[in-house]
Each structure stands twice: as structure tokens, then as C-alpha cells.
Amino acid sequence: MMRQYELVEQIKTYDPGADEDALNRAYVYSMKAHGNQLRASGDPYFSHPVEVAGLLCDKKLDAASIITGLLHDTVEDTDATVEDIESLFGAEIAQLVDGVTKLSQLEHQSDENKQAENFRKLVLAMSKDIRVLMVKLADRLHNMRTLHFIKKEEKRRRISRETMDIYVPLAERIGIRDWKEELEELAFRELNPDARSSIINRLNFLSDQGEGLIDRIIAGVKGLLAENGLTAEVKGRQKTPYSIWKKMQRQNVGFEQLSDIMAFRVIVGSNDECYQALGAIHGAYSVVPGRFKDYISLPKPNGYRSLHTGVIGPENQRIEVQIRTREMNEIAELGVAAHWQYKQSGSGQANKEGSQYRWMRDMLDILANASNPDEFLEHTKMEMFSDQVFVFTPKGDLHALPRGATPVDFAYAVHTDIGDHCVASKVNGRIVPLRTKLRNGDQVEVSTSKAQTPNPAWEGFVVTGKARACIRKFIRSRQRDQYASLGREIVEKTFRQANYEKSEKSLKSVTERFQCDDIDELYVRVGEGQITGRDVLYAVYPGAKDAETAKKTPTTRAKDLPSHAIPVRGLIAGMAVHYAKCCHPLPGDRIVGIVTTGKGVTIHTIDCRTLEAFADMPERWLDVSWEQDTEETASFVGRVHAVLSNEPGALASLTSAIGRDGGNIINLKFTNRGQDFFDILVDVEVTDVRQLNNILAALRATPEVNTVERSHG
Template identity: 50%
Template sequence: MLRQYELVERVKEYAPDADEALLNRAYVYTVQKHGSQKRASGDPYFSHPVEVAGLMTELKLDQETIITALLHDTVEDTLATTDEIARLFGEDIARLVDGVTKLSKIEAMTENERAAENLRKFFLAMSEDLRVLLVKLADRLHNMRTLHFIKSEEKRRRIAKETMDIYAPLAERVGMYEYMREMQLLAFEQLEPEAYATITGRLDQIRNQEGGQVDAIALAIKQALAEAGMRVEVSGREKHPYSIWKKMEERHVSFEQITDIMAFRVLSDNVVDCYRALGVLHTTWQMIPGRFKDYISTPKSNGYRSLHTSLIYENSMRMEVQIRTRDMHRTNEFGLAAHWAYKQADRPDGQVGWLRDLIEIVDASHDAEELLEHTRLAIYQDRIFAFTPKGTLFQLPKGATPVDFAFAVHTDLGAKAVGAKINGRHMPLRTQLNNGDVVEIIKSDGAGPELSWLGFVVTGKARAAIRRAVRLKERAEIAVIGRKLFEEICDRLPAKIGKKAIREAVKRLGFENEDEMMAAIGSAKVDDRDIMEALVPGSAREFSEPDAWPKQERAVSIKGLTHGAGFHLAKCCHPVPGDRIVGLKKPGQGVEVHAIDCLELANGIDADWIDLSWGERSQGAIGRLRAVLYNRTGTLAEMAGIFAKSHANVTNLHMIQRDGPFGTYEIDLEVQDLAHLTRIVSALRASDAVAEAERI
């Protein structure tokens, strides 16, 4: 563990003007606050924030970041408060500590509890000040280094999976590949211990058997470049164990079939020498077609720049070579942290654009589970490059389609997309894009996102936007039914209802606006009496007599039951008066009444069967229908009109599927009897708005 004077000396080496007294105060504060707390390793707890601060000094970050690292757990794990930190260390440091604390609180929740609002605040904090993320990544890296001290295997695996799913990708997105690789390696060891042991063991064998082969190849590369008059640094290593395992999984091959397990890095003085070195290597050894990538002319979104190529060395051995300048190398290994002369105005905007996408995803997501799916998609995929016709470059995940591209350009463009040209040719919207494709989106102002797009889009931003648009469209369609039913309710009242009365009703019922109220009526979340009472207080009582309140009379009696026996109508088949019925009697339960042709009966049920029939004056029950409507304006309203004219009250409406030009709905209706229900089905089938209608 770093001692107090060692930490201060490290900071003063690269920042001579740093406030030594403030650094000392922060060190003492964290030691005092964490007091006698212990880590799983048995070390004092304060050793953790001190080590995290040490990681920040290796990146030569400013004193605010170092102090934030020292204090990052005090608000979460001690009696310290954000206000106290602001008073002692300033508002900036308090804001940074608060940003790191927000994510720590989210980690403590289960996945389903992780509220969208908390994630949105964290992503906002990151986009405003990426130092929050840098401290959090160092915090997670140090925790992974000591993960083996935790006794619970389940907890170790949970932390490792979270690291692999969220923190390693976040490190990659800000270009901190050194952090990413170490996190992946440590998580890999916990998640796949057998594979980890096998691969690291084989790498050790290769290293021992082949002696200095890596050094020999590195020397050969350096000599070839020296003969061309270039002074370069060349280093080599076996590939990362997790990278090898991932390749084995993706290609379904064994370790022995992986031929390119060696990677070499060439560092030059300038960009011109990078391309010169590439030419020398390609003329000295045979290159492998399709394996060359130029990230210097088209950098990754995190600022990564390098030339990548694969060559065939002696005995058909494959090797990967990365060529870059020394400045590029430092940026590539530590990303934004590598060149952090902290000035907000100098920060490249493109480096945090993806964070704004995450914030948009949070706003569009319906629940926490959906949100986590979308954010993982946004941060955890390999990238390709595609261009607009004007040459603007967009980076997308592998497997991305023109729909993903359209949403990457702008959410409105994605929503209005109806077609695409790829490299000048009309192509389907589900076509997967390749590196370098030029994509032109064809749009129509009357178009909208289709539910079927979810079957092929791969970006979190596109999926979130499509789901949100579909939900809004469904809500609007339900509101059409609600408005029709609302008009029927208003007809029962003694006076004509004006806009003022409707506004007051919206307030009384606690809705945000009129559309929300109509949607609630259409989906049967509020009953007729409540609407009447909200529109004209007292009307639900005054006009609830049978002659003023047209409603379904519900009076069901069953013959064949023993005196006083309780019964209920089965929800699986929804029997109505007129159906042939049978009763199922289970020990300790009432009698469940089923229609004789109910599918549940055909499956066999362990219960006593009772012959039943409807009482003479039985009328009124809930019948269930399935209707397939054409997906066009006005069809839901027409169906609602059929129900209203048939004097059937909708108690529940649920869209179960949308498939291209059709929408399938399940509807629960209050009906008098079987004949009433049959007439309604016949009326639906006669309508041009309805493709199919049947009783369930």
C-alpha cells in the first residue's frame, strides 16, 4: 500500500503545482473515516481507496481525480456526507465523489431493481465529467485484483460477470485497453476456470518449448525495418488468454487450430513511418488477405489509432502486427486518461457521443430489464465503419443493418426509414452492413418504426426507439377505443359534456392529460361509474337505476350443485349462459364451471366431474374473443362501435401480436348469453376492419 508521502510525491512528479496540503488532508480523512473496517483479504479497508488513487497517479491524472479516488467510498461506507466533502475539499470533488457513489448504489441492487433514473443520472455525470468513470474503472480493477479473497463462489462469479458485461466494455469504449484486458483476464479466470487453466497452461508450454521464438521474430521484424532505414521499437507477446478463448468459441476450433497466437507491436516516430513500415512488412512476408485494418485514417470512436495486419512467417506460422506511433500507443493503452490535461473545452466531442446515446436509451426504455439489455448492446460489440453519401463516418456494431445506421444518424431518420441504398443499390432494410459501405436512407414522413425490425436490429439505441414508438402507437389505438366508449358514457348523462368538464375529470381521476384518460378507458383500467362521477359529481348515484344506466344484468345461477355449494366460472374457457357446462370439484375448493368443450378438460384434471346446467334466468357473463384487425387508421374505432351497438361492455383489451399489416387482440366482453356473443362475432366477421374473429 502506498504511504502518504509516496502518493504525494507521485503526484508532484508530474504536477508540481498540486496542492500538497489538500492531498495530505484527503489521505488522512479516508484513513480516519474507514477506521477499523477490513476487506475480505484482511487488509485495512482504506488500503483500497489508496491503491485506486495510486492507479490514477500512474495515468498522471489531476489532483481532483486523485482526491476523488481517495474519497470515493467514504459516502457509501462511512458516516461522511457529500456536504461535508464539499466543505472540506470543494464542490468539484464533492460532485465527482457523488457521481462515483451513484454507480456503487446501483451495483448493490438486483438487476430488476436498477432504476432507470439512477442509471440516467450516472450516464449524465459521466458525459459531463469522465473522471467519474475513470475512478470507477480503477476501483473495479483493484477489486478484481483482490476478488480471490472473497469466499463465496456465487458472489465472485456475479462480480466477474458484471465486470465482463459492463466495466470491461466501458474501459474499451474510452480506450483504456490495458484496464480492459486485465479485467477480462481476471473475470475469465472466475467464470471459466477450467478453460483459463488449460489455455494459460498451453501458453506456458509453448513459451518453454520454443524458448525465445517471440524475441527472435521481433528481432527479425526490427532488422527488416532497420534495413529500410527506420528506427523503431518492436515488442512481441502471446495473445491474451481471454482473446484466444473467445476466438475458439466463435470459430468452434481447438487451441491447436489457432494459428495466430503471437502478436507484435511496432512503434515509430511518425505517421509516415507507420505506412512505410507496413509496406516493408508486406513485401518481406506474405500478408493474409482480409486481415488488414487501417485505424489511423479511420480511428475508432474511443480514439484508438493503429495499423493492423496479419502475416505468414516461417513454417506457415501466422502473426499479427500492430503499427503505430509512440503517442498513439499511449493513447491506445489508456485512452482519454492518457492525454488528460483536464480542460473541458479541449476534450474531443466524439469521444463521449456514445454516452449521449446511452442517455437517450435510458429515456426510451420501458423498464430496468429492457434498459440493461439496451445499454449492454450499446457498449459491448465489435465495430464496423459505414458512411453517409456525403462522407460522414459512423461506427456501428458488427451485424448492424440500415435501420441501425438510420437511428445512429438521428432518431427521427430511423423512425421514418422505409428503404435503403447500400453502395448505390436498393437493398432490404434487414441487410447486414460491411466495413466501408456507403448507406443512403430512404424516408417517408408518414412512416413509423415496425415491430418486426426488432428481429434484426442490433444497436441498443435502435431497439429502445422502436419499442418506444410501438408502445406509443398501441397506446394511441387503445385511446381510439377509449374515446368511443367515452362518448357512450357521456350519452348517459343528463347534460352535454363540454371541454371544461373533461379537463376537470382528468384532474379528478389523476391522469396527466385527456389522451391518458382515453387510453385508460379503452384498456378498462377505469370503470364507467368513475368516469361519470368525475364528469358530473353525483351522477353515478343519481343515474344508476336500470332505466337510466344501460348495463349488462349479471344474475348467474347453476343447477346441479348441492345446496349452498360455492362456484366460480373458469377463466380458461369463459363459459356464458347457453354453453353446455360441467363442474370440477376439488377437495377443499369450490366448484369450477367449465364449457364442455374446454381444452383444459381434454388435458385431464384430477377432480370430480359434476353434471351442471344454467339456471332458468341466468344472464350476463364475461366472454372472450380473439380478433385480427387490419393495421390501418380507424379499425379499432370501428370494432369499438360494433361493441357499443351490440350493448356489450369491454372489460379488458390486450394486443397480443403485431405482424406486418395485422394486429391481433384479445377482448373480454360482458354479454347476456351465448346468442348475444355469437351475434357480436358475426358482426365482427362482417366488418371490413376485421380479418378474423372467433370466440376463445
């Protein structure tokens, strides 16, 4: 564990003006606050914040970040408060400590929704000050280094999965390569120990076989560059086990089929010398096709710049070569932390509006459009786990997008409004479909129209989290409007048929009973089928239920059917009658009665699947039919199964067609939703099977209805 004076001396080496008094006070305050607390390893808990501060020192961060590292667990794990921190160390330190603390409070819960909520808070906190993320990454790195002391395997694996899913890509996004690789390796060791062990054994075998190979290749490359008048520093190393395993998975090849497991870095004095070195290497060695990448001309979103190429180098070895200047190398090693080496510029804020922060603004856009933390986590994983393509606007502005991105993704990357209203696109001056996959260097132009709205089909081909979140938000909004319209119609019909007056005031009085925020939400829930129109009627007018009960009885006896009903012929006088809910028999259907002791007779259609259960019990069957001598004015329920196109107005067309033929919708349920179509079950009040057939014919003639049929269970 680093001693107090050692920590201060290390900071002074790169920041002579650091507040030494505040650093000493923070060290002592943290040590006293944590007192006798112990970690899972048995070490004093205070060793953890000191190690975190040391990691931040290695990245040459400012004194405020180091102090935050020392204090980051005091509010969460001791009696200290944010107010105490502010009074002793100032508002800036208190804000940083509070940001890290809010993130940590949920981590001890294993529920996935808590992880998603935690990540949402992380994005909000680091959008205000990127140093919150730096401290959090250092905290996670030290916890991963000591993960093996945790006894529960499931907890170790959960922490490792979270590290791989969230903290590794975040470390990559802010350019801290060594932290990213160490986090990957530590998580990989826990998640897939057998694969890691196998790769390490093979790497050790290759090292023994080719002892001194890396040194000989370095000497060969360095000599080649010297012959071309270039003074360069050349470094070499084997790739990490995780990067090798990931490449094996991505290319679906075995270890023996990988040939470029060694990477070499060439550091020269200027940009011009980078390209001179590239020319010398390409001139001397055979180039591996498709392996050249120019990140100097087109930097990565995190500010990384370098030339990458693959060649068959010295001793006929296939190697990867990275060529960069010393400044580029510093940014590649330190990432966003490199900015703190220039604090003398006068700005103490880490979160500047450079292009390297565009991805963070995109994540905030996703946060604004996602419906819940789980969806936000899903979309941001899409945003972070992706290879990239670089495309240009007609004015020459550069946009980095995930591989496989389309003009729709590009439109949303430029601005949400452009994405919502895009109607056509040109790539390199040629009109292309919106689902076209973009390639490196494409120039993309998007046409918009105020009349255009996001197409639900877009969700099937966009790849950026921002685009998908915006499209889903629009779909939710449009479906809500359709449900609200349908629900309003159902409620109005229910009140009208029961001869009761519907008013906004009366509906508002019952919204709380149905746990709705307002009347619109009540209509939406009715439209979705969660609440029926009669539920609303009975809530507003409780007497309506009693009046309806007095008119109807749960079962109808054949001897005393009301004059307006159609009786069933063939029943024994006094026998109770039920109409089966599985097949919804209607006058005009061929029917059969099934006798159930103590319950009477249940009427089924002759083709009802439920009758198969009574095939071996002929004694329970009754030969019955509809009595047609009375006036046919009763209402019966028929069930319709329809497949509708997923487009605006589809529900309205269906309900209008049913209403034109005198049908009355009493219940509606969505059974399946897809990008292009959705399935729906509709219960319709009709007088007989002929009226239902007329409704089915009308629906089949409706353009928005793909298929429709009567449902039999």
C-alpha cells in the same frame, strides 16, 4: 501501500505544477476519516483509496482526479459529507467525489434493477465529467484484485458478471487497454476458472516447446524493417487467456485450431513509416486473407489508431502484427487519460466534444428514450458489445456502427428525427431495403418524409440500442393512444347504458382511487382491460351498483325469470341457474345443464371442453334447451378471440365492426403481442348466437382482422 511523499513525487514527475498541499491534505484527511476500518482482506481500509490513487497516477491523470481517488469513499463510508469536501478541497473535487459516491451507494444491493439504476447514474455522471468514470474504473480494478478475499462465492460471481457486462466495455470504450484486459482476466478467473486454467496450461506447454520463439520472431521482424531503412521498436506477447477463450467461442473452434495466439507491435516514427513497414512485412511474408484493418485512416470511436494485419511470419508462425507511431501507442495504452498530459493547453475539463465521445452522447439519447433502467441497461449493452463497421454520409462524414447495422440504425445515428421519418435508403447510390446490412466503407443516404413514423417491424432488424429505444418509445406512445381511445369509448357506453352522465370533472375525482395520474391514464387502463367500464361507473356513482343489484340477482330461478329474459326449458321449478363462464352459452346454442349440489344448475354449450370432466357422472346431466316463446330482448355475453394486424387503427376497426352489428364490448384483454400481430379476447353483449355469428362474419371481412373465432374457454 504507497506512502504520502511517494504519491506526491510520482505526480510531480509528470505534472510539476500539481497542488502539493491539496494532495497532502487529501491523503491525511482520508487516512483519518477511515480510521480503524478494515477491508475483507484484513488490511486497513485506507489502503484501498491509496491504491486507487496510485492507479490513477500510473495513467498520469491530473491532481483533481488523484485527490478524488483518495477521497472517493469518505462520503459513503465515513461521517464526511459532500459539503465538508467542498469546504476543504473546493467545488470541483466535491463534484467528482459526489459523482462517484452516488454510483457506489447502490452497489451493495444484488437486485438486478438496482444494477441497472446504478449504471444509468454512471452514464449521467460521466457525461458531465469523464474523470468520474476513470476513478470508478480504478476503484473497480483494485476491488477485483482483492475479490478473492470475499468469502461468499455468489457475491464474487455477481461482482464479476457486473464487471464483465459494464466496466470492461466501458474501459474499452475510453481506450484503457491494460485495465480492460486485467478486468477481463480477473472476472474470467471467477466466472470460468476451469476454462482459464486449461488455456493457461496449454499456453505454458507451448512456451516450453517453443522457448525463445517470441524473441526470435522479434529479431526477424526488426531485421526485416532495418533492411528496408526503418528504425522500429518491436514488442511481442502472447494473447491473454480470456481473449483466446473469446475467440474460441466466437469461431466455435478448439484451442488446437487457433494459430495466431501471438501478437507483435511495431512502433515507428511517423504515419508514412507505418505504411512503409506494412509494405515491407507484406512483401516478405504471406498475408492471411481478411485480417488487414486500417485504423489509422478510420480510427475507432475511442480514438485508437493502428494498422492491423495477420501474416505467416518467421519460422512459419501465424502472427498478428500491429503497426503504429509512438503517439498512437500512447493513446492506445492510456486512452482518454492521454489527454491529461496536455493540461498546459489551459482546459481543466476532461469531457471534450471529440469524436471519441460520440458513443457517450448516443448513450444519453438511449437514456432519454428508455422506459426504465432495465431497458436502458439492455440497450446500452447492445451499444457497447459490438464489432463495428464504418460507413459514410454523402458529405463524407464518418459513422461507426455495430456489425450488422442497417440504414435505419444509420439514420438514428445521424439524428433521432431522421430515424423516425426515414422512408427509403440508398447504399453506394443504389436503392436498397431498409433492412439491408451495411458493410465497411458503404456510403449511405436516407430519404425522409414528415408523414412517416417508426415501423414496429424495424425493431426486428435494428442492432443499435439507440434505434431500438426510439422505436420502442414510439410503439409505447401509439399503443397508449389506441388504448386511450378504446377506453374512452368503453366508459362512454357504460355510462350511457346505465343512464348516467359522464363528465371530465367526475372522472378526475376518481383517478386517484385507481392510482392514475390523469384521465388519459384512466382511459388507457380501461382500454388495456385492467379496469372495467363498470368499475369507473361505480366509483363515480356508488348508487349505480346498488340500483343494478336490485334489478338483478346473482342467480336466476327458472320459475321467476324476468319477462325480458329467455328462460331455459327442462329445469325443475326453483332450481338456481348459472351460465358457464368457460363457454358463454347463447340463445340458439345447443346446451346442457350440469347439476352441482348446493349451487343449482350450470348451463354449458354442448361442445364445451369442461363437460369432459363430467363424462363419468351422467346422473348430473340435465337435458335442457332455450325457451323461444318469449320475446328475445335479453343480453348475454359471447366471447370472441381475434388476431389483429399490429398497425394503426386496428383496434378501432374491430370495435367499429362489433358496434355496427349491435354488439356491446364489456371487456377486452390482450393475450399475446408480437411484432406483426397481437391476440385479443373480447367479451361482447349480444341477444343470441345469430347476432354473434353476424359480428364474426363482419370481423372476418375487416382487413385489419387476420383471424377471428368464437372462444369456448
